[in-house]
Amino acid sequence: MPRPPLLPDPVGLHLAHLDTPPDWDAEFGFPGPLELEIGSGAGGHALEYCRRNPQVRFVAFEWRKKYARDTLDRGNKLGLRNLRVMEADARFVVPRIFASGSLDAIHLQFPDPWWKRAHFKRAVIQPEFAKLLLDKLKPGGLFDMRTDVQDRAVAMLSILEEAGFVNPLGAGVFHPYEPEEVPSTRERRYLASGEPVYRARLRKPA
């Protein structure tokens, strides 16, 4: 009987297996700022951000195999040396592979497809994980959050501010749209339709 085809290894497995942070200079082959995206989906933000910012070493987490593999393939076709894609649950791997104070920025865009209140407990941003992300950022580092779900936006902002992130615009205040921002795949749809997007640009205290 023919053997069933084996699934390819998850993208980024060599990093996901590590118990301690790698030497990121060796991994990328050059020094520079280190940034993280959680839930990169179809990769619209990760790919364009890496293209515009070749000096940034960018690690994108996306646990769905097809999205992760497509993003990596498209990044390779574009010749992006500064992108790593991790097909893994960010909540379990981020704690191990980034040292405290090592990240210059964290990007989290339209994270939760589960927008009902009853589903809040499944959300990526929970109090403990928010504290962990704060620890991984450098002093002054950026947390860039966007979502179209108002309830989730308010809840995430409150959890992040409670964890110690500083909102330069004042607690609970959303950030206006900036035309030079790199839109995510999902965000492009809302920019075209004019539907509201709730944005926050928070900082770790310097």
Ligand SMILES: C[S@@+](CC[C@H](N)C(=O)[O-])C[C@H]1O[C@@H](n2cnc3c(N)ncnc32)[C@H](O)[C@@H]1O
């Ligand atoms: C609603 S989509 C948005 C994708 C993209 N950020 C955008 O704006 O187009 C959320 C994505 O996050 C991914 N995701 C959710 N939780 C995750 C986790 N803990 N680790 C890795 N990926 C996750 C999902 O698979 C999904 O592709």
